[in-house]
Amino acid sequence: MKRKYMMLSMLISGPKQPRNDIDIYLAPLIEDLKHLWDIGVEVYDGYREENFTLRALLFGTINDFPAYGNLSGYSVKGQCACPICEDDTTTMRLEHGQKNVFLGHRRFLPVGHRYRTWRKAFNGSAEQRLAPKGLSGADLFAKVRGLSCTFGKKFQKLLPKSGWKKRSIFFDLPYWKDLYVRHFLDVMHIEKNVCESVIGTLLNMPGKTKDNIKARKDLVSMGMRTELGPVKKGNRTYLPPAAYTLSRKEKIILCEFLEGVKVPEGFSSNIKNLVSMKDLKLKGLKSHDLHILMEYLLPVAIRSIFPKKVRHALMRLCFFFKAICRKVIDPQKLPRLQQEIVLTLCELEMYFPPSFFDIMIHLIVHLVKETLSCGPCYMRWMYPMERYMKILKGYVKNRSRPEGCIVERYMVEEAVEFCTDYLSNVNSIGLPKSRHSGRTEGEGIMGSKIFVVPTKEWEQAHLYVLHNTTEVEPYVLEHKNELMSLYSNRSDSWISKEHNRTFIQWLKHHISNKVDEDPSSVSERLRCLSYGPGIQVFSYTGYLINGCTFYTKAQDDRSVRQNSGVSLVAQSMHTSSCNDKNPIYANMSYYGVIEHIWELDYTKFRVPVFGCKWVDNQNGVRTDEMGFIQVDLNRVGYKDEPFILASQAQQVFFVSDPADKKLSIVLFTNKINNNIDDQYEEEIPTVDDPFVGMSQSLNNDSIGDDGYFMRDDHQEGIFIKKPLRFNVGQTTVQLNKKRRKTRK
Template identity: 55%
Template sequence: MVEDGDRVCWKKKSIFFDLEYWKYLPVRYVLDVMHIKKNVCDSIIGTLLEIPGKNKDGITARLDLLNIGVKTDLQPEYGERRTRLPPGPWNLSRAEKREVCNSFYGMKVPEGYSSNIKNLVSLQDSRLLGLKSHDCHTLMQQLLPVAIRSVLEKPARYAITRLCFFFNAICAKTVDVFKLDKLEEDVVVTLCLLEKYFAPSFFDIMVHLVVHLVREVRLCGPVYFRWMYQFERYMKVLKGYVQNRTRPEGCIAKRYIAEEAVEFCTEHLSDVSTVGVPSSQKMGVSKPLSGCTVTVVDRDLLNQAHLYVLENTEEVLPYIEQHMIHIQTAYPKFRKRTKWLQDKHNSTFIQWLRFKVQSELNEEDNHGVSENLRWLAAGPNMAVPLYRSYLIKGIKFNIKAQDDVRTTQNSGVYLLAHTMQVASAKDKNPILSNMGFYGVIQEIWDLDYQKFTIPVFRCDWIDNTSGLVVDELGFTLVDLSKIGHRNDQFVLASQVKQVFFVDDPMHRGWSVVLSMPNREYNDVIGDDVLGDVRIECEPFTRGMPNVDTFDEVVVELGSQNIRDGCEDIWVE
C-alpha cells in the first residue's frame, strides 16, 4: 500500500517476478483474442441496441461526461418520476434498431460458417440474445459492418466499421510482417475515433487490449495459433464424456483412456479410420450428396458445357492453338477481328476436334493421343445427372432452389477468369485480362464421358457492367436480378470459390458480397512454420477513407453531439 496525500493506491506485484528470467520475457502472457473480440462485440451491440446488462450508456456514463467537461449537452435531465437522456452519437432510433435486427434476421450464411443468426434475433425487443464466442467472431469479422450500413451518422458508423476491418485483418491465416506497422497505426487511430463518438464508459480494459494485439502478432505469429476456440470446443467433448455427474473427473478420465486405447489399436488395423479425427479437407474427393435426376438436356447447353471443359483441359490447349491458326488461314479477311475469330472458334471447335482426334487415331503412330483425350473429343452423354448438392474439397455447394427451402446459403460462387473484355457492343478489338465474376448456381451437372465424370455448375452470372459496383468502404455490391453472360453459363466445380450474398440495408435491391473464410492450413511441420508468414491486410486498408475524411465529416456536424431525429432515452 502506497499513501499519496489523501489518496490510497493499491499496487500488486505478481509473484512471477520473483523468477530471474521473468522480467526479461517480451511476452509474459498471451492475450486471448477470442474473449477480447467477444467482449468488444458485446459492448458495441449492447450499446447500440441498449441491451440491459451490456449497455455502456446510462446516467453514470452521462455524469462522467459532465465531470470531465466534454459533450456537456448530453448531461441527464432529472424529472419527478424519470430522467431524460438526450440521444448521443452512439444511440439508435427505434426504426434503426428494427432495421439492424431485420438485417440480421434475414441473413443466410453458408453451412458451417456460423450458427443460425436468425435464432439470435428478438424482433419484439429489437435485441440480439444468446451470443456465443463464435457468433461474436462472425459478427465482428463481416456481418456487423453490413447490418449498420444504413444507421448511425457517418463518423460513428465508419469508426465501428474500421474496428471490424481490423479484427478481420488480425485474424487472417497468413501475416505480412511489413504491413504490421501500418496496421498498428490504423488501430490506434480507430480507437481515437471511437473516443470521439462514444462515451468514456465504453472504453474498459478489453477495448484497451486491442492496441496490443498487433504487437503480439509480431512476436508470436498469427492469431489462430493462440486463440481459444479449439480448446473451448474440446471442453465440450470432455463434458460429453460425463455420465455420472457426482464423479465428473472420473468419467472424463475413463472415457479418455478408453478412446486412447481404441486409437492405439486402429494403428495396427487396415482400412480403419482413427476415432474422432476427420479426414483432411484438402484430400476430399468431389462427390454428389443428394438429389440425383437424370435428364436429357438441351443440345446447345450441353455443347456450351462441353466446350468449357475442353478449353480448361491442358491436353486440349495445343489443339485450340491449331484451330485458331486454321480459322485465321481459312478466313484471312477476319484475321484482325479478335471477337469474330473467338465466336467462330466457339461454334466450330467441338466438331473440328472430334474429326482431328479421330484422324490421328486412324494413323499408325497414333500421335500419342491419350485415352482421356479420346473420350473428351467424343463428347459427353446426352443424359446428364443433375444434383441438388455437391461436395468439392470439403465445401458444400447447393443449387438456388435448394437454398430457398433451407436456412443456409451455399449457392453463391466467385470466379477469377482470364477472359476477353470489351468496352461496348461495338468494340471489335477486346483485350485479355483477369476479371472477377459473381454468380448463383442454378444446376449442378455431372458430365459423363464414359470413363470418367466431370462436375460443372450452370450459373446465373451477374452482369459486370450494370449489376456490380464497389462502394467507398471497399464492399462489393451486386444486383442479383441483372443477369449477363448468358452464352457462357458453365464453370468447372473445382474453379470457383464460395461466397454468399447479404441484402444491403442501404440500397434496396442490392446485395453485399461476403466471402467464406479460408479453412485450409499449410501442412508445414518444423522450424519453418512461420517462414513465409503474411497477413491479408487488404480488407482493412483498401477502400477505407483516411483520417482526413473523418475530420471533414466532423466539421460538417459542428459542435452539437445530440442526434437529430432520434428519440430521447428515459430512465425510471
C-alpha cells in the same frame, strides 16, 4: 491444434480455481519442462532407424485474461490492469459508475498528430505523452526476482492489489526471460467482449449496454459533452440521444437485416435464431456468433444507419479484427494496421462514453505488436481449447466425481489411440475427418435425377469443359492459329466467336484422324473428351466439393442456408469499342447463383459442372468507397457462357444491402480449396487492405475539435423510470430499473 496433439498433463480438483496458488500445481510440470530443455529425452527416428535426443521449449501460455493474471503474477484488476503498460497505464476511476476505465489512446499516435492538440472532443486537455514502452523479459525478471509470495488462501489478503504480486514459477525455466511474449492475449475473448459491448450499447440491451444514467452523470462530472447529461422530466429521467443512440426505426433496420441473413452450411449458426424482433435484441450469442457478427455482418448491418463519422469508426474496428484474424498476414503491413487501430480507438473516444472503454477495449492496441512477435492469432487463440473443454466435460458421467471420470476416460482414450498406430484401416482419435476429405470430383447429395439436356446447353457445357482441360489446351491454340491464318483480316473477337462455334466438331475430327493414324498417340481421356458427353446428364440439387456444400437456387429458397452463391476469377478479353483490334486480357471476378448442377457423362468418367446465372459486370457489379462489393442480381449477363467446373467454384453468399434494397453485398466464406493436397484452410479472400477506401474518405473528412457526440437527425433518447420502492416487513425492496426508448 487438433485434439490428438493436446495432452491433459494436469487436472486440478475442486469447485474453485486456485488463482494465485496455481504455481504449486504447476511445479511438477515445470520440472518436466526443465528436463526437456536441459537434458532432453531419447527418441527413436523410424525413418533413419536411429535414436536422437529430443529437446522442447515452452513457446507461451494460451489463456483468457483472468488466467493471464494467475499465470504471470500480475494483477489484471484495478487501475493498472494492463500487464504491458503496467504502471504507465492511462486509467481513471468513474465517480458514479464505480469502475476503472482506460482512455488516453492519443498517446499512441505519432508526435504532431492533430488529435493530440484537440481538447473538447476528448477529455478537455491536450496529449503530450508518448506511448508506454513495455519491459523486456530480462528487465521484467529483474523487477520480479526479489518478490516473495506466501501461498495459501489465508495469505491472499497480504498480496498487492495492483502490479506484480509474485515471481511466476515459469521464470524457473532458463529461457523464459528471453522470450519476446510469454503469455498471449486471447483474441477470441477480446473480440467477444468488444462485440458484446458494441452490440449491447447500440441496441441498449440491459446488462450489456455501456450507456446508462451513471455513464451520463460521469460525463457531466468530468466536464465532457455536458449536453448529454440526464434531464429530469417528472418522474422520469431523459437521456438525450448520443452519437451512438439508435432510433427505433434504425433498430428495426438492424434487426431485420440480421434476421434475413442466410449463411452457407458450416459457416456459422443460423443468425435468424439469435434475433428477437419483439424486443429488438440479440439473444443466445456464443463466441463464434460474435466473431461472425463482428467481422462479417455488423459492418454491413450499419451501412444505412448512424452518421457517416460514427459508422466509419465502427466499421474500421470490425475491419481490424477481420485483418488481425487472418491466417496469412504480411508483416510489412502490420505497422499500417497499428496506425489504423490507434486512430479508430481515438475516434471511438470522441463518440462513446468513458464507461465503454474497459480493459478489453484497451488491450486491442497491443494485438498488432504481439502478432508481429508471435505470428497469426489463430495459433494462439482459445477456440481449440474451448472445444476440447467441451469434450472433457462430456467425459463426466458421475457428477459427484467429475475429476475421476475425466482422468479415467482420458487414459482409456490415450491407450486406444496408441493402439491405432498398429492397426490397419483404423482412424486416429482426435483428428476430425471432414465429409469433404479426399474428394476431388465431388458427390451429389440430394435431388438426383437423369434427363436429356437441350443441344444448346449441351454444347455450352461441353465447350467449357474442353477449354478448361489441360490436355486440350494445345488443340485450342492450334485451332485458333488455323482460323487466324485463314481469316487474317478478322479481329480477335471474331476469331474467338468462330472458335467457340466450330471447335467441338473440329476437335472431334482432328482426334479421330490421329487415332486412325496412331492410336497410342492419344490418351483414353482425350479420346472421350473429343467424342463428347452423352445427351443424358445426372442432375442434382445439392453437391459436395472443394470442402463446401453447394445448392441450386431453387433448393436454397426452401432451406435456411444459402449455398447457391458462387464466384469465379477468370481471364477475360477487354475491348474499348467494337472496332478495337488490340484487346487486353486480364483477370476478372464474376459473381452469380447456381441454377443447375450436372454431371456430364464421358463414358469413362464424369465431370461435374455448375450452370449459373451470372451478374453482368458492366452494369451490375461495383465497389463502393468502403470496399464492399455490391451486385444487382437482377442484371444478368453472359447467357452464352453459364457453365463452370464445379472444382473452380469459390463459395460466396449475398446479403441484402440495407442502404439500397435493390443491391446485394458479396461476402466470402472462410474456406478456400487447395488443389495440391486437397486440404481446406480458413482464409479471408477479400481485398488485401480493408482500410484503403475508408482511410481516404476519413482523411478528407471535415471533423473538427468540436467532434460529433450528439444525434441531430432524431430526438429519440432514453427514458428511465424512477425505481419503485416498497416495504416488506422491515426490509425496503427496490425494483430493477426498466429502460425504454420513446420520442421526446
